[in-house]
Amino acid sequence: MLHSSASQSLADFIQSSPTPFHAAASLAERLQAAGYQQLDEREEWNIEDGGRYYVLRNQSSLIAFSLGQPGALERGIRLIGAHTDSPCLRVKPQPELNRHGLWQLGVEVYGGALLAPWFDRDLSLAGRVTARDASGDLHNLLLDFQRPIAIIPSLAIHLNRDVNSGFAPNPQTELPPVLAHSIDPNRDLRALLASELQDRYPQHGPLQVLDYELSFYDTQPPAVVGLDGDFLAAARLDNLLSCHAGLQALLASDGQQASLLVCTDHEEVGSSSCCGADGPFLEDVLRRLIPDAEQRIRSIQRSVLVSVDNAHGIHPNYADRHDGNHGPQLNAGPVIKINNNQRYATTSETAALFRHLCQQADVPVQTFVVRSDMGCGSTIGPITSSRLGVRTVDIGAPTFAMHSIRELAGVKDVGYLQQVLTAFLNSERV
Numbered sequence: 099m100l101h102s103s104a105s106q107s108l109a110d111f112i113q114s115s116p117t118p119f120h121a122a123a124s125l126a127e128r129l130q131a132a133g134y135q136q137l138d139e140r141e142e143w144n145i146e147d148g149g150r151y152y153v154l155r156n157q158s159s160l161i162a163f164s165l166g167q168p169g170a171l172e173r174g175i176r177l178i179g180a181h182t183d184s185p186c187l188r189v190k191p192q193p194e195l196n197r198h199g200l201w202q203l204g205v206e207v208y209g210g211a212l213l214a215p216w217f218d219r220d221l222s223l224a225g226r227v228t229a230r231d232a233s234g235d236l237h238n239l240l241l242d243f244q245r246p247i248a249i250i251p252s253l254a255i256h257l258n259r260d261v262n263s264g265f266a267p268n269p270q271t272e273l274p275p276v277l278a279h280s281i282d283p284n285r286d287l288r289a290l291l292a293s294e295l296q297d298r299y300p301q302h303g304p305l306q307v308l309d310y311e312l313s314f315y316d317t318q319p320p321a322v323v324g325l326d327g328d329f330l331a332a333a334r335l336d337n338l339l340s341c342h343a344g345l346q347a348l349l350a351s352d353g354q355q356a357s358l359l360v361c362t363d364h365e366e367v368g369s370s371s372c373c374g375a376d377g378p379f380l381e382d383v384l385r386r387l388i389p390d391a392e393q394r395i396r397s398i399q400r401s402v403l404v405s406v407d408n409a410h411g412i413h414p415n416y417a418d419r420h421d422g423n424h425g426p427q428l429n430a431g432p433v434i435k436i437n438n439n440q441r442y443a444t445t446s447e448t449a450a451l452f453r454h455l456c457q458q459a460d461v462p463v464q465t466f467v468v469r470s471d472m473g474c475g476s477t478i479g480p481i482t483s484s485r486l487g488v489r490t491v492d493i494g495a496p497t498f499a500m501h502s503i504r505e506l507a508g509v510k511d512v513g514y515l516q517q518v519l520t521a522f523l524n525s526e527r528v
Contacts, residue, residue: 104346104513105330109320111342112332116224116315118158118182118363119240121338125160125345125361126152132349134162143386148353153383157226157238158182158363159373161383162348163356170356171388174400176523177358177488178347179375179478180340180407181365184333185209185501187216187273189223189312194287201280203248203287205314207269209366212502214265219503220246221275225312227291229305236308239299241291246317248275275314316503328429328509335497335505337365339512340406343495347519357523365407365478375478381485395487402451402528403490404519405443405479408507409433409466411496424467426496429508431462432515435477435492443479448491451528452518459521461514464496 111128115121129152130136137143137153145151145165152162159182165171186208193203207213224242231237250273255261267273278285288307295305320332344359351357364374371377388394409432412425426433434449435442449465456463468474483490495515498506522528 102509104516105322105509107346108339108342108512109330109332112320112334112338115334115338116222116242117226117313119226119311120224120242121182121341122154122158122160122361123240125162125341126154128345128349129162139382145387155379156363156373157240159361159379161358161360161380162345163358163383163387164348164351164353166356167354170354171397172393173356174397174402174528175356175358176525176528177360177401177403178344178519178522179360179362179403179405179482180344181337181363181375181478182341182361183209183363183366184336184338185211185366186313186315187211187275189287189310189314191309194285195274196280196283199280200276201278201285202274202276204274205269207273208313210501212499213267213269213273215503216273217250217252219249220317221248221250221314222246222317223248223312223314225310227295227307227310227312229292229295229302229307231302231305237299237302237305239295241294241298243294248277248314250275318504322509330507330509330512331504333504335507336408336500337406339408339495339507339515343512343515343519344406346516347523350516350520351523355523355525362478369478369481375481376485380482384486398486398488400528401488402448403479403482403486403488404452404522405477405482405490405492406515406519407477407479407492407494408497408500409435409494410500411498413498419469419472421467421469424465426464426466428496428498428506429510430496431456431464431511432493432518433464433466433496435466435494437468437474439474440480441474441476442492443483443490444492445489448489452491452493455521455525456518459518461518
């Protein structure tokens, strides 16, 4: 029952989080409902012992923390890290295309997206829009069309007989989605956005759209699939699954230890931004939590970061893409990710700590090492570890079809991950 309820909660979270902006807002909404107070980086912080708080940056990254019992900060912080962004198609600044009687929008590929699955999907559009009201005030507003408004039709096989021999779509010419017949040659995206905003934010009156950050996404909702309901299929499992697991662990923890959840944007494009893991967001928050530099270093050296990002499960049709001794299976527990070239930040010490936590929580655990003749991806783990000097272990739930528009995870693994992360936040020693 735990695994079923955890999957449903995750599905609801994914459905409400089509973009990093919506993911951060969904996290904030759940934290606020649980009694966490929002802090503003532009204001003075009045933090109380034992308090629970969260802070947003760029509306797309979030840090939430529970201060625990008196003295908990000095004894070290239990940190969980994940990221809010996923590979997708982002709308260009001047995207309107009127071609052969159809209205399309030009797009730019964000991150390392698997492009073929984007074709023939019912797509919608969501993101952040910055608009000006009649009095000249600017507003950053979240927008989600929610309904299918676009599609990228495939070219019929009759016109491309070699398509099944290899398909490498050209992002510039073959990815612009079709939205409408271009009956009106003056159709304008900003006017369309202004109309949608007026319906959703009538309190602001007429709005002029100045700019936006918009992403297309698949409207097909998450689903439990398989004869026995073994799998969860959904968009953005990488890495909303980890954000949700960290959130659920934080909310379920006993509140005795100093605990922190950091979910940052821009991981899929290198994390180098004001709100990315390679930016100062986490360090800025820690400086305000522990102003004394020496005390802060002592606390960080007593802390541990669990960097949570999905792992590659062994695909039965492509088993040769894995090292023979390191093929994680779905529904067999979280995966410790190890790379001796520091693409992952796991050490023998932190791996042993996580194995110990899994044993205590009665959760199975697996290990992933990339084949020695293949390149290895990375996570926020090495970035955060190198910036803070904090001990780090990279882990994640095994998945199939990573970076596809629809990915696949094990239902049991969703529950397993929450169990062990909760045990981590409750642990007296790290």
